[in-house]
Amino acid sequence: METALVSNIQKFSLDDGPGIRTTVFFKGCNLSCAWCHNPECISRFPTLQFIADACTGCRHCQSLCPQGVHLFKGKEHLLQRQLCEACGACCQGCLSDALVLNGKHYTRKQLLSIIMQDQDYYQDTGGGVTVSGGEPMLQADFIAGLLASCKKEGISTAVDTAGNVPFSEYEKVLPWTDFFLYDIKAFSRDIHRKYTGCDNSRIQANLRQLKEHGATVYVRIPVIPGVNDSMEEQTHIADFLKQVQPDKIELLPYHSYGTGKYSSFGLPYRLTGLQPPPQETMENILTLFLAWKLPAVIS
Structure with missing residues (x-):
């Protein structure tokens, strides 16, 4: 039975598309963004999370772990x-929930059952399901089947992606995806390679192809101080997006909400x-995009 590895399922999400949504975060990513706020989704395998502040020092985990991970x-x-081989034995015996094994295998049927629990909210608010990560398109065959099942149930679908997979993978999900983030x-x-670990040629080409195939695409631009917040760099982005004509552009100011998770995953x-960009910087970038007659907002 085919399964996919999921990090987290977030209900009542308001940040991953319109309306109330259920966001399914799939594990595995082929970028290494310096500002990533979902480090638990980077690995393609189950990963052990240790929440140090919750640990009482009972040492029960030490007696349970067959690999001698705990000292x-x-x-x-x-x-x-x-x-660590991510067996989860220490997590099952942790009385204070300081140890958590992040990553669980689900079948499409299991995920669909969870997604459908909030179907009334989707209908009332124009919401639906968003698959995210990590990079959900690394599990494109599974995603396509899941989204097809959602569409059959009348549930709106979205794919949140960084664009760094072959376009043939997007062709698998295009018939079942209402819009892409x-x-x-x-x-x-150079900036992209330095801060994400890879070239962005395929990412730009895939965006062009998605629009050529008639897809609805909401582009998201994280604004990272000292990385991509210069007016020169943002002008280059605006010029590129003017050619592509996305349906919406969201400017996302950097935040540090996910930084505390890094140490818990080692x-x-x-x-x-790093601090969030000043409001003036965000407004200047917005003004630039609007001057290019691009449908941009600060989110």
Whole structure:
């Protein structure tokens, strides 16, 4: 039976498309964005989360772990993550919920059942389901089947994507997707490569092709201070998007809400101390996009 690995299912989401939505966050991403606020979705495998503040030091996990991951030095709880095989034994025995295994396999039927629980809210508010991540398009075959099932039930569908997969993967989901939430993080290839780990040629080409295929696309631009917030870089983005003509552009000011999760997954955060962009910067960028007659808003 085909399954997909899911990090989290967020009900009553208001940030992933219009109306009240259920957002399914799939694990696995092929970018490494320095500002990522979903580090739990980066790995394509189940990952152990350790919430240090919740740990009582009972050491029960140490006795349960068959790999010797957990070490205690006085009151300090240390993890040898290189030994972890994500078996979940320590999580099941953690009395304080300080240990969580992030990532669970679902069938399409199981996910559809959860999504349909809030069908009345979708109808009343113009909402639906959004598949996100990570990069959900790394599991495109599964996504296509799930979205097809949702459409048969009259549920609106959206795909939140960074665009870095072959276009043939998008062709699998196009018939079942009402709109795409599509990230454009930078126009400059050097900036994109430095802060995401990859070139953006395919991302730009895929956006063009989606619009050529008649897809509804809402472009999202994270505005990151010191990365892509210069007027020069934003002008390049505006010029590119003027050619593509997306249906909507959302300017997303950087926030640090997800930074606390990095240490719980044993990951470093590259933009420590970075502050959100000033409101003046966001308004200047918005003015620029509106001057190019682009349908932009600050979200």
